[in-house]
Structure formats: structure tokens, C-alpha cells
Amino acid sequence: MRTIKGPGLFLAQFAGEAAPFNTWADITRWAADCGYQGVQVPTLDARLIDLDAAAASKGYCEDWAGQALANGVAITELSTHLQGQLVAVHPAYDAMFDGFAPEALRGKPAERQLWAVDQVKKSLTVSSHLGLTAMASFSGALAWPFVYPWPQRPAGLIEEAFDELARRWRPILDHAEACGVDICYEIHPGEDLHDGDSYEMFLDRVGNHARACMLYDPSHYVLQALDYLDNLDVYASRIRMFHAKDAEFNPTGRKGVYGGYQSWLNRAGRFRSLGDGQVDFAAVFSKLAAMDFVGWAVVEWECCLKHPEDGAREGAAFVKDHIIRVTDRAFDDFAASGADRAANRRLLGLEA
Numbered sequence: 001m002r003t004i005k006g007p008g009l010f011l012a013q014f015a016g017e018a019a020p021f022n023t024w025a026d027i028t029r030w031a032a033d034c035g036y037q038g039v040q041v042p043t044l045d046a047r048l049i050d051l052d053a054a055a056a057s058k059g060y061c062e063d064w065a066g067q068a069l070a071n072g073v074a075i076t077e078l079s080t081h082l083q084g085q086l087v088a089v090h091p092a093y094d095a096m097f098d099g100f101a102p103e104a105l106r107g108k109p110a111e112r113q114l115w116a117v118d119q120v121k122k123s124l125t126v127s128s129h130l131g132l133t134a135m136a137s138f139s140g141a142l143a144w145p146f147v148y149p150w151p152q153r154p155a156g157l158i159e160e161a162f163d164e165l166a167r168r169w170r171p172i173l174d175h176a177e178a179c180g181v182d183i184c185y186e187i188h189p190g191e192d193l194h195d196g197d198s199y200e201m202f203l204d205r206v207g208n209h210a211r212a213c214m215l216y217d218p219s220h221y222v223l224q225a226l227d228y229l230d231n232l233d234v235y236a237s238r239i240r241m242f243h244a245k246d247a248e249f250n251p252t253g254r255k256g257v258y259g260g261y262q263s264w265l266n267r268a269g270r271f272r273s274l275g276d277g278q279v280d281f282a283a284v285f286s287k288l289a290a291m292d293f294v295g296w297a298v299v300e301w302e303c304c305l306k307h308p309e310d311g312a313r314e315g316a317a318f319v320k321d322h323i324i325r326v327t328d329r330a331f332d333d334f335a336a337s338g339a340d341r342a343a344n345r346r347l348l349g350l351e352a
Contacts, residue, residue, distance in 0.1 A: 001326040004288055006297035007319035008038035008076040010243065013301050013308060015045050024048050025067060032072025035316030039068065040136065040298045042079045043123045044100070054129065055122035061129040076296040077241060079136040080123045081186065086116035087172070088140030088165050088192070117168070120183075121175050128179035134240045134295060135176075136215050139165065139185050139193040139202065147194075148258075158201075165192055166205030169212075176211040184215040184241040195226060196234060213240040217300065218279045219247035223269035225257060229283055236291040243300040244319055246277030264304040271302040273311035274318040281322050289324040297323060 009031050020026035027048070031039050043051045053060045065075050082100040089097050089109065098106040105112040120137060127135045143161035146153050176183050185193045185202075193199045199214065206212050216239045221228035232239065251268045254260065259267040274281070285297070299315035301308050337343075345351040 001289060001292050002294055003326050004242075004285070004293055004297050004323050005038065005076070005295065006323055007036050007244075007316045008040055008296040008298035009034070009036045009312060009316070010040040010042075010079065010298050010300045011048060012042040012045070012079060012081070014312065015042070015047055022047055024064070025071065028068045028071040028073050031312075034313045035320065036073055036299075038074045038076035038296055038298070040076045040079055040296075042081065043119070043126070044080075044082045049126075051119065051122055051126065054126040058129040061126060065130055075130055075132065076298055077132055077134050077136055077184075078123050078127050078130075080120045081136060081138045083116045083119035083123070084137030084185075085140050085191075086112055087120065087168050088142050089113070090142050090145050092145050093141075113168075117172060120172050124172075124176050124179045124181050124183070127181045132181065134182045134184050134213070136184050136186060136241055138188060139169070139191045141190060141192045143192050144190060144194075161192065162201050162205055166202060169202075170206050170209070173206055173209045173211045177209075182211050182213040182240045184213045186215040186217060186220075186243070188217070188220050189224065194220075195224060196231065199235075212238075214238045215241040215243060217243035217245055218284055219243075219245040219271055219277070219302075222247040222249050222278055223257070225249065228279065229287060232284070232287045232291065239291075239293065241295050242288065242293065242297055244274060244281070244297050244315070244322075245300040245302060246272045246274050246279050246281075248272055248277040270304045273301065273303040273306040274299065274315045276303070276306065281318075285322045285324055289326050 011027060014021050015027060016022060020030040028039060041048055043049055049064065054064065068075060086097060086100055094109055101112045101115060105115055123135060142165055143158050146157060173183060187193055187195060187199060193202055203212055214235055216232065218228035221231060247269065249269045255262065255268045257269065259269065264270055297319045299312070299319060301311040301315060303311050342351065
């Protein structure tokens with residue numbers, strides 16, 4: 001067993017226009033000051049990384065990562081959540097998702113999709129330059145508008161959607177293989193890969209591709225009423241990344257999983273800062289340690305109540321307290337009898 005690395009912090013929810021969140025130097029110093037040992041970086045944010053320069057130059061990557069190390073944090077992984085989302089977009093969401101793309105591509109879904117694929121591939125190349133072995137992404141969604149259908153879905157609709165999703169991702173996964181980097185899909189409502197069944201439908205269509213892995217985030221399973229501890233047992237061999245994010249699900253006579261079109265504050269299911277929700281993180285960290293998870297515990301702050309800077313500082317301490325320094329010996333080694341095979345056979349009555 002190996003001790004989980006961390007705490008790390010996903011920077012997507014913190015990068016902004018105000019200091020210290022608007023430059024790479026300042027945000028990495030701030031993260032280290034909060035108690036983090038690593039940062040997960042969204043590659044779409046030009047305030048944090050020049051993706052084109054990084055993809056073209058290993059030297060750029062070394063200098064960029066070196067600046068973070070000098071400020072006290074390592075790079076845990078890169079994130080292409082927003083670009084991955086644009087690999088597959090149902091037309092119903094075109095206008096809303098256009099905001100993730102450069103202005104020149106808005107209203108041009110085909111061109112936007114090609115740009116997104118290029119972005120994900122470049123991020124895989126940069127991951128390789130940095131010596132990273134995993135990268136986070138969303139799968140995008142073609143079938144999501146039909147997740148709870150009325151009228152009933154036409155026969156073959158979902159199969160066609162997943163066939164197309166796999167067709168779009170297979171070349172990217174092959175590039176990931178060439179880079180030696182796992183693509184870790186965050187299993188997330190709003191994506192076609194939103195639970196175990198949908199992930200397996202995709203996995204079947206990409207030939208059980210070795211690079212089609214998972215980002216484990218128990219908060220999204222709490223909000224779906226899915227067993228987030230059993231999920232670790234089922235997918236241990238595919239889970240390569242971990243977001244430590246908390247949530248709570250408090251259904252009432254008025255609302256449940258679907259949320260009643262209410263704000264995050266007023267839904268039955270809400271994201272909370274670490275320790276304020278319902279996730280049993282003692283059990284989560286125990287299972288991750290037992291399954292020899294080799295990655296980072298990365299805090300993703302999303303809370304409907306708490307200030308993000310408070311959530312960040314508390315999250316670093318929370319993860320640090322939950323990481324299990326794994327043992328290198330059995331607790332009862334002191335009582336070992338020192339028996340050998342011959343002695344064991346005598347104990348079993350197989351030899352005199």
C-alpha cells in the first residue's frame with residue numbers, strides 16, 4: 001500500500017480577476033499558504049497557463065512547474081473539464097456552452113468541437129511534458145436531454161448517442177496512450193458518463209480502452225442517491241483521480257433528486273465544504289488506502305454557504321487529517337511464531 005498524496009487544490013473555482021487569484025505566481029503562493037502541497041490546473045484559464053506554449057515546449061512546462069515548486073506546490077494533474085464538455089454537445093445546450101469557447105467559434109458548433117478536441121490533445125501532450133500520468137475531463141453529452149424521457153425514447157437512440165460519443169473520443173484516447181496519460185472522466189450529472197452503467201456503456205464502445213479511466217468524486221454520487229463506497233469497490237481498477245468534495249441530500253415532501261428548479265441553496269441536494277456534508281470521508285480514505293490508490297486527494301471547493309477562502313483553508317486541514325499514512329507491517333507481527341512449512345504440516349497433522 002502507498003500513502004495518498006495531498007492535500008491538493010483544484011484551482012478552477014478560485015482563479016479570478018483579483019489578487020492573489022489572477023496570476024500563476026500569486027495563486028500558487030496562496031495555495032501553499034493555505035496548506036496545500038499540490039494544485040490541479042484548468043488548462044482553459046490563460047491566467048494560469050499558456051496551453052499552446054506548453055504543448056509546443058517542454059522547456060516552458062519545466063519553467064512553469066518549477067515556479068509552482070518554488071512557491072511550495074507541485075502540479076497534481078491538469079484539467080480539461082470545459083474542453084471535454086465541448087467534445088460532445090447536444091444542440092439544446094449550444095448557446096449555453098458557447099461561453100466555454102473562444103468568441104470566434106461561438107455559433108459554430110462543428111468548429112467549436114474540433115477546437116475542443118485539439119485542446120484536450122494539447123493538454124495530454126502537456127501532461128506528458130510534465131511527467132504526469134492522469135488528466136481530468138468531462139465526457140460531454142449527446143443523450144443527457146433524454147435521461148428521464150417523456151414520451152419514451154425511440155429504440156436505439158441512446159445506443160446511437162454512445163456510438164457517436166465513443167467515435168469522437170477514441171482518437172483522443174489513442175493520443176492519451178501515446179502520451180502515457182490516463183483520461184479520467186469525472187462521473188457527473190449533465191455528462192453522458194454520469195454513473196457506473198453509463199461509464200460501462202462508453203467503455204464497451206471504446207474497446208475497454210486502458211486510458212478511459214475515472215475521476216472519483218463522492219459528492220456527485222450522494223446527489224444521485226448512489227452508493228459511493230460500493231463504487232470504489234466496483235471501479236478500483238479504473239479510478240485514477242480523486243476530488244474530495246462534500247455534499248448533502250435532504251429530500252422533503254416537496255423536492256428530491258431533481259431539485260424542483262431551485263437554487264443550489266434551496267435544493268434537496270447541495271454541495272458543501274469538506275466536513276459540512278454527509279460524505280463519510282473516513283470510510284472513503286480507508287477504502288482508497290486499502291485499494292492502493294496512487295494519486296492525489298484534491299479538494300474541489302463548491303459550497304452553497306461557506307466563503308471559498310474559508311472552505312479552501314479548512315479543506316487543506318481536513319484532507320491532511322484524513323490521509324492515512326499506511327502501515328508497513330501487520331499489527332500482530334509481534335506475535336509471529338516463526339513457523340516454517342514443515343511446522344505448518346505438523347500442525348495440520350500431515351506429518352509426524
